[in-house]
Amino acid sequence: MEKTRTYLGVEIKRPRTAFFELSSCEGCQLQILNKEASLFAFLDLLDIVNFREAMSNGSNDYEIAFVEGSVTRADEEERLLKIRKQAKTLVALGSCACFGGVNQLKNRFNDLEWVKKEVYGDFPIETQKVRPLSDFVTVDLSIYGCPIKKEEVEEIVTNLVLGKSIDHPRYPVCMECTANGNICLFKLGEPCLGPVTRAGCDAWCPNNRVGCWGCRGPADEANFDQLQEIMDSHNIPRQAMLDRLECFGGFSSAIKNMSE
Amino acid sequence: MLFKVFPGNELETLYDILAGHHLVGPQLRGTDLNGQELFAFDYIHSFTELRLDFTSTVHSLKSFILPPRETLSSFTLTNGDWEKHVDLGIYKPHVFFGLHPCDINGLNKLDKVLTGPVYPDPFYTGKRKNMFIIGVNCSPQPWCFCKSMGTDTVLSGFDMFLTDLGDRYFVEIQSAIAYDILTELPIVDPTEADHRRFVELMDERNSKFTCQVDNSDLTKILDLEFQSPVWQEWGKKCMSCGSCASVCPTCYCYGVKEFVDLDLTNATKQRQLYSCNLIDFAMVAGGHNFRPDSASRLKYRYYHKHRGFQEAYEEALCVGCGRCGQACLAGITVPDVIDSVRRQEVPK
Numbered sequence A: 001m002e003k004t005r006t007y008l009g010v011e012i013k014r015p016r017t018a019f020f021e022l023s024s025c026e027g028c029q030l031q032i033l034n035k036e037a038s039l040f041a042f043l044d045l046l047d048i049v050n051f052r053e054a055m056s057n058g059s060n061d062y063e064i065a066f067v068e069g070s071v072t073r074a075d076e077e078e079r080l081l082k083i084r085k086q087a088k089t090l091v092a093l094g095s096c097a098c099f100g101g102v103n104q105l106k107n108r109f110n111d112l113e114w115v116k117k118e119v120y121g122d123f124p125i126e127t128q129k130v131r132p133l134s135d136f137v138t139v140d141l142s143i144y145g146c147p148i149k150k151e152e153v154e155e156i157v158t159n160l161v162l163g164k165s166i167d168h169p170r171y172p173v174c175m176e177c178t179a180n181g182n183i184c185l186f187k188l189g190e191p192c193l194g195p196v197t198r199a200g201c202d203a204w205c206p207n208n209r210v211g212c213w214g215c216r217g218p219a220d221e222a223n224f225d226q227l228q229e230i231m232d233s234h235n236i237p238r239q240a241m242l243d244r245l246e247c248f249g250g251f252s253s254a255i256k257n258m259s260e
Numbered sequence B: 001m002l003f004k005v006f007p008g009n010e011l012e013t014l015y016d017i018l019a020g021h022h023l024v025g026p027q028l029r030g031t032d033l034n035g036q037e038l039f040a041f042d043y044i045h046s047f048t049e050l051r052l053d054f055t056s057t058v059h060s061l062k063s064f065i066l067p068p069r070e071t072l073s074s075f076t077l078t079n080g081d082w083e084k085h086v087d088l089g090i091y092k093p094h095v096f097f098g099l100h101p102c103d104i105n106g107l108n109k110l111d112k113v114l115t116g117p118v119y120p121d122p123f124y125t126g127k128r129k130n131m132f133i134i135g136v137n138c139s140p141q142p143w144c145f146c147k148s149m150g151t152d153t154v155l156s157g158f159d160m161f162l163t164d165l166g167d168r169y170f171v172e173i174q175s176a177i178a179y180d181i182l183t184e185l186p187i188v189d190p191t192e193a194d195h196r197r198f199v200e201l202m203d204e205r206n207s208k209f210t211c212q213v214d215n216s217d218l219t220k221i222l223d224l225e226f227q228s229p230v231w232q233e234w235g236k237k238c239m240s241c242g243s244c245a246s247v248c249p250t251c252y253c254y255g256v257k258e259f260v261d262l263d264l265t266n267a268t269k270q271r272q273l274y275s276c277n278l279i280d281f282a283m284v285a286g287g288h289n290f291r292p293d294s295a296s297r298l299k300y301r302y303y304h305k306h307r308g309f310q311e312a313y314e315e316a317l318c319v320g321c322g323r324c325g326q327a328c329l330a331g332i333t334v335p336d337v338i339d340s341v342r343r344q345e346v347p348k
Ligand code: SF4
Pocket: A173, A174, A175, A177, A178, A182, A183, A184, A185, A186, A192, A193, A194, A195, A203, A206, A211, A212, B243
């Protein structure tokens, strides 16, 4: 396959790209392979040299590394540091990599030994507190979502390859939700984290009449005091709101700051 | 203006005549927690879907004339060169069956900005010129303050306007096409009794407005209260979510973004409707944000609508439909905000 293409007469290199996973469900990598109609065009943008879920005999000579998953073990930390050393651009792929993801729910328990016993019984493995990539290395680019939205990844990767700037929506999901003509779920009695969560998913959940669980983390401005008031005035228990805010890890610092 | 009357059961005939077109009207979407019916403008496929007795719609009809996302141009990129294509997308004339006075007034306000004379928007204008509008009288809802905005009646910007007199429709005719269509119905001139009934109904409607805003000297008061602490109070509530602008029939701000196709041979320029409450509305190249706090953003929303626009066009950019207040989860409504500026006190 040819290694270059052109865009407006300018030569565009297909960057050598690798995909890796730490602790995750590998759902985000699966998303990379989804959307068959444009999959070939997508794969054609990149020179993929390492992708365990999709190919064998990976190489360790790459410029861009997409890293899915959170760090829960010492050997993952080591792998991540190695990837960082090699990659010019390190991309945190999905909410586990960005915030710890669903995995970080276990951090809620004070006694991690007990958690280990509950999960692994008599076959314990070495695990530690769940942490996002940015706790260990510099992350150049984050792609939010649990799972990531392939349409958004396509746009981001195209801009990455072309060397254009990448700007996530700074506003909350509500903007996309109302643009789509949805009727607000609060009117129907359902809680939703749309007012505080970063947009970019095109209001995936509310479009399907499910309240947002905040998988993409906080918007640039997220008014938690007001969120609390909205939940209270709609008789939604504090715990139900906290369950959502805690689910993917994006709001952990906000929860710490929240008044009791 | 020409007035006629036709029997109530002929409404379906009118619908049938127009049903071959793309026909948009109010239809039921569901009910909220309190059992209140929720309506939306959407394509109507059968007469029974059309609910002319609707309260008001959650969203305005903006998505049909100023869609939240619209491709402005597309580009073919070949041999280091590019070719631009513009498609105004005006192949489908639309019939709007059942617009309340506020919404027709909303279109008339948008026209002032988007159809010229300074920067006419061909995408909007194209759609606007291909609309056939049937207005219908409404029953004021608790959140409607159109009367305060002078938009409770409408004198232009529609083809015909219906008022239900009980067993007959009273129809105001504004266009030749509307007249031609109506000649297929058994229309007659209104009698003296019809006149009386119409005036009675209007009096009854007028008595039903419960929500109002005191707009007197508002532009001056807004100037005086530019530094007022009430803006900070509202800013604390606002979630910078943009829902208010999304549902508003008169908000027209947008951003433009370029998208390159995955195969790098095509690209598009798309506009996305935006809101002055969004955090980066006034962010410029280099990263400086002229309105970094929610209080100043919310304030400027009101300054655009009730001061800037008023100065430019001698009318406010608000038709008092109350949709923004209904959509705002923080409970921020136009009457409350304007009241608080007058009284220097924000309701708890
Ligand atoms: S459903 Fe959720 S995202 Fe949509 S407007 Fe309501 S709160 Fe916002």
